[in-house]
Amino acid sequence: xxxxxxxxxxxxxxxxxxxxxxxxxxxxxxxxxxxxKTSLRDRVAxxxxxxxxxxxxxxxxxxxxxSLGERFGVSAxxxxxAMIDLVREGLVETVANKGFRVTDMTQAxxxxxxxxRLLLEPPVLRQVTALIPERDFDHLRxxxxxxxxxxxxxxxxxxxxxxxxxxxxxxxxxxxxxxxALIADLRAHARLYGLDTLRRNGTLMDVARSxxxxxxxxxxxxxxxxxxxxxxxxxxxxxxxxxEALTLAAT
Numbered sequence: 001x002x003x004x005x006x007x008x009x010x011x012x013x014x015x016x017x018x019x020x021x022x023x024x025x026x027x028x029x030x031x032x033x034x035x036x037k038t039s040l041r042d043r044v045a046x047x048x049x050x051x052x053x054x055x056x057x058x059x060x061x062x063x064x065x066x067s068l069g070e071r072f073g074v075s076a077x078x079x080x081x082a083m084i085d086l087v088r089e090g091l092v093e094t095v096a097n098k099g100f101r102v103t104d105m106t107q108a109x110x111x112x113x114x115x116x117r118l119l120l121e122p123p124v125l126r127q128v129t130a131l132i133p134e135r136d137f138d139h140l141r142x143x144x145x146x147x148x149x150x151x152x153x154x155x156x157x158x159x160x161x162x163x164x165x166x167x168x169x170x171x172x173x174x175x176x177x178x179x180x181a182l183i184a185d186l187r188a189h190a191r192l193y194g195l196d197t198l199r200r201n202g203t204l205m206d207v208a209r210s211x212x213x214x215x216x217x218x219x220x221x222x223x224x225x226x227x228x229x230x231x232x233x234x235x236x237x238x239x240x241x242x243x244e245a246l247t248l249a250a251t
Contacts, residue, residue: 132218214229
């Protein structure tokens with residue numbers, strides 16, 4: 001699997017738990033707009049979190065903080081600190097004297113996350129439709145376009161990062177910090193293992209463009225329609241991932 005990166009920072013891990021010198025896996029911590037004002041620790045955590053969400057960091061594989069730090073061009077300290085943050089979030093677990101291992105997620109776990117998202121996000125979007133300032137729509141459309149651009153690039157890690165920024169930006173209009181934190185946590189725990197298949201068959205572009213449709217609908221102030229679009233978008237994600245899970249089980 002590949003982590004596309006503008007800086008071509010290569011990080012590879014073997015199934016045995018050692019970090020190899022292969023260059024077929026890349027991570028970007030420099031292209032994650034809008035993270036310019038965050039700390040290096042937070043930027044590393046964001047890149048790793050997106051990689052886990054995209055399924056680019058595989059469950060069961062052990063990643064060494066010093067080796068990752070070498071590939072990032074930083075010391076092991078910010079990488080280790082970022083990994084500790086991910087341990088607290090339940091995304092990775094510590095392996096004594098070795099590093100960190102990505103935790104697994106079952107289809108049942110994924111379904112539960114989707115159900116909670118469906119209960120929360122579409123109704124909230126309907127409520128905030130009238131609250132979004134007209135001046136914000138150009139910015140929201142740029143966020144949506146960034147998702148399309150990353151899908152076109154085939155950059156799954158930054159696709160997930162851009163996707164998270166967009167959805168959390170919409171939720172922010174509810175002015176409910178606990179809700180934002182809850183949805184961010186739910187999204188971080190969802191592993192979209194089928195993204196690479198969607199990229200290869202062209203479906204990922206359809207998923208990406210749906211974000212622009214959501215923004216354009218919000219601009220018409222039709223909250224009910226925006227609610228339906230977001231619900232369909234989330235359900236479609238579940239259908240696509242379920243199809244991929246069945247395909248993988250059959251191989």
